[in-house]
Amino acid sequence: MEKMPKWADVVLIPLISLLLAAILSALVILAIGENPIEAVNLMVTGSLGSTYGWGYTLYYATNFMFTGLAVAVAFHARLFNIGGEGQAMLGGLGVAIVCLYIPWPHWSIALLGACVASALFGAAWAAIPAYLQAKRGSHIVITTIMFNFIAAAFLNYMLVNVMRPQGSQDPATARFPEAVHLPTFQSMFSSAENIVFRGAPANISFFVAILACIVVWALIWRTRLGYEIRAYGHSETGAVYAGISPVRITIIAMLISGALAGMMAINNVMGEAERLVLNSTEGAGFIGIAVALMGRSHPFGVFLAALLFGFLYQGGAELALWTSIPRELIVVIQALVILFTGALDNMVRIPLEKLFLTLRTRAD
Amino acid sequence: MTLMKSLMGAAAAVAMTAGAALAEPALIFDLGGKFDKSFNEAAHNGAQRWANETGGKYREIELQSEAQREQALRRFAEAGANPIITMGFAMADPLAAVASDYPDTKFVAVDVNWLDAPNIRQVSFAEHEGSYLVGMMAAMASESGTVGFIGGMDIPLIRHFGCGYAQGAKAVNPDINVVANMTGTTPAAWNDPVKGSELTKAQISQGADVIYAAAGGTGVGVLQTAADEGILSIGVDSNQNHLHPGKVLTSMLKRVDVAVYDAMKAGDDVETGVFTMGLAEDGVGVAMDDNNKELVSVRMSDAVTDARKGIINGDITVVSYYENDSCPALQF
Numbered sequence: 001m002e003k004m005p006k007w008a009d010v011v012l013i014p015l016i017s018l019l020l021a022a023i024l025s026a027l028v029i030l031a032i033g034e035n036p037i038e039a040v041n042l043m044v045t046g047s048l049g050s051t052y053g054w055g056y057t058l059y060y061a062t063n064f065m066f067t068g069l070a071v072a073v074a075f076h077a078r079l080f081n082i083g084g085e086g087q088a089m090l091g092g093l094g095v096a097i098v099c100l101y102i103p104w105p106h107w108s109i110a111l112l113g114a115c116v117a118s119a120l121f122g123a124a125w126a127a128i129p130a131y132l133q134a135k136r137g138s139h140i141v142i143t144t145i146m147f148n149f150i151a152a153a154f155l156n157y158m159l160v161n162v163m164r165p166q167g168s169q170d171p172a173t174a175r176f177p178e179a180v181h182l183p184t185f186q187s188m189f190s191s192a193e194n195i196v197f198r199g200a201p202a203n204i205s206f207f208v209a210i211l212a213c214i215v216v217w218a219l220i221w222r223t224r225l226g227y228e229i230r231a232y233g234h235s236e237t238g239a240v241y242a243g244i245s246p247v248r249i250t251i252i253a254m255l256i257s258g259a260l261a262g263m264m265a266i267n268n269v270m271g272e273a274e275r276l277v278l279n280s281t282e283g284a285g286f287i288g289i290a291v292a293l294m295g296r297s298h299p300f301g302v303f304l305a306a307l308l309f310g311f312l313y314q315g316g317a318e319l320a321l322w323t324s325i326p327r328e329l330i331v332v333i334q335a336l337v338i339l340f341t342g343a344l345d346n347m348v349r350i351p352l353e354k355l356f357l358t359l360r361t362r363a364d
Numbered sequence: 365m366t367l368m369k370s371l372m373g374a375a376a377a378v379a380m381t382a383g384a385a386l387a388e389p390a391l392i393f394d395l396g397g398k399f400d401k402s403f404n405e406a407a408h409n410g411a412q413r414w415a416n417e418t419g420g421k422y423r424e425i426e427l428q429s430e431a432q433r434e435q436a437l438r439r440f441a442e443a444g445a446n447p448i449i450t451m452g453f454a455m456a457d458p459l460a461a462v463a464s465d466y467p468d469t470k471f472v473a474v475d476v477n478w479l480d481a482p483n484i485r486q487v488s489f490a491e492h493e494g495s496y497l498v499g500m501m502a503a504m505a506s507e508s509g510t511v512g513f514i515g516g517m518d519i520p521l522i523r524h525f526g527c528g529y530a531q532g533a534k535a536v537n538p539d540i541n542v543v544a545n546m547t548g549t550t551p552a553a554w555n556d557p558v559k560g561s562e563l564t565k566a567q568i569s570q571g572a573d574v575i576y577a578a579a580g581g582t583g584v585g586v587l588q589t590a591a592d593e594g595i596l597s598i599g600v601d602s603n604q605n606h607l608h609p610g611k612v613l614t615s616m617l618k619r620v621d622v623a624v625y626d627a628m629k630a631g632d633d634v635e636t637g638v639f640t641m642g643l644a645e646d647g648v649g650v651a652m653d654d655n656n657k658e659l660v661s662v663r664m665s666d667a668v669t670d671a672r673k674g675i676i677n678g679d680i681t682v683v684s685y686y687e688n689d690s691c692p693a694l695q696f
Contacts, residue, residue: 056435059431060431149550152550153549153550156517156518156549157549160519160520166689168478170453170457171519171520172457175457199435199438201431272430273430275457278551282430313429316428317429317432320425320426320432321440326426327426327428330428331428
């Protein structure tokens, strides 16, 4: 028997958690002498009040959808992939290589090529920890996080010594050629008299991310492989009894996870920066963990959670622009949301379950 | 004289605020944040000095992500801020994309000198010249014949520092051994004093008795360990001589604060173009004060004064690492 109705699980608990985080954040803002209502107002209008704001919110959300899905797929196999950061970095390298060294005739073909390259590079980076886990039993948490550092050092070497244009100080590649520039929301939705999404980085890869959500949903709940991944995640011994190979599932799940994390690069590298910079991922791989936790590893939940974090990022940027709230405090506000929705989930869940149980027994 | 100057400055400020009441300057800090004890903090100090002297106000943002670079530029430009001052070479690319959209706004780019736009003031520093001078002092102060260099993140800019330092050391003593280490390859290397301390100990065990830290917040650990172990150190960017009086040989000054202060003072009349602040412009230099005067011999300060003159009038050439991405005096 379900302890409480589905709608309460999916909607009510996250909402209450968010409300608690918001109240605590308001107290913190009050404590440093700023006006919390004004701050909330700035965040909401700055991120959702205009197409410009949405353009940034959706750009961040696209990143978090890819990394959130990556973590979610691995979660279904009870694998904790915290190497999304490194896999996304390598994905960026893949994108940069195909964009710079292959003369694409049109962005649409280039986007396909970049998707493949980023997925391959990301998957390759996840393959080594996956092999070590499957064959050697080295814990995936340790190896994936170590691989983040190796990826950072590798990327640094490539950018400083190999791919940096002569004479440039900036450890970054050259700009990608015009032909591979992805259409932004501005060019897609603006008409001559009405320019929307002005200057915002959201681009067509947002739709690729939505497509990825649908594909992951179909994979996990509508295919044999997805069933095997979930079965392995629920019980390894059970899966072995059913003839599912743990080695195979571990490696496949991690390859898919790494590929999804790597594909984030079509948004931030190909869509936004249009060149590969050292700091291109900037923590999106780690935010993906929070997004997957909050989204209950379901693609639709990941989509919603990614939107929320996109809002927090863009709202935080507006706060930084127009108030004197220091950026450390903006990180505190973002962290409070993660804390309440992810880590302190049971704090809300258990009392709420009790409440529903008493309500039900009274009704009976 | 100084009174006259500040009076004139104040008068100019009054005149300016009267003319363009809306044009507040804006300052965009790089990802390190404004309290990084180094580059960004120097900019903050320059801006504060301007604000205290003129009573003016300025907008500011500490960037948190790459996507915010262009965003901050556009938002400030649309809000009418002028001039908009940016910190660090990573702003060059977004500036190149944004500047032409706001032809009436002046932009100031610190640490950038390769852009082509009529409304950007580009200010770069000849760090290799200042590093050359501290390299000479290091070689003269060293008794072991080995001096050290500890860089932050391994990027061309920091190699540029190390390269000037090694050339200066070798100009004094051609046989000197220069040990160079980088703290790391990620931005975390700018703020890792523990690793800085470990590298200092490693270099001491290789015989180094003077160590130059060009590593942002990591340098705090280098200077601390050098003082604890009884060897000399050299600070960077700001004057860090006071951190351990009598233990810090000198500091290589990079006057980012002056660049920011000057730009804010000039307001929206700021002159655009490419400006290199070297020894001649006092954009870089060596820090001499009460804290290190017992460490600097007359011979040392005379040699530095002569070399400074020599570099300014062209008798001494300090090779820049950027010229051909390699250093004649040091292998990284």
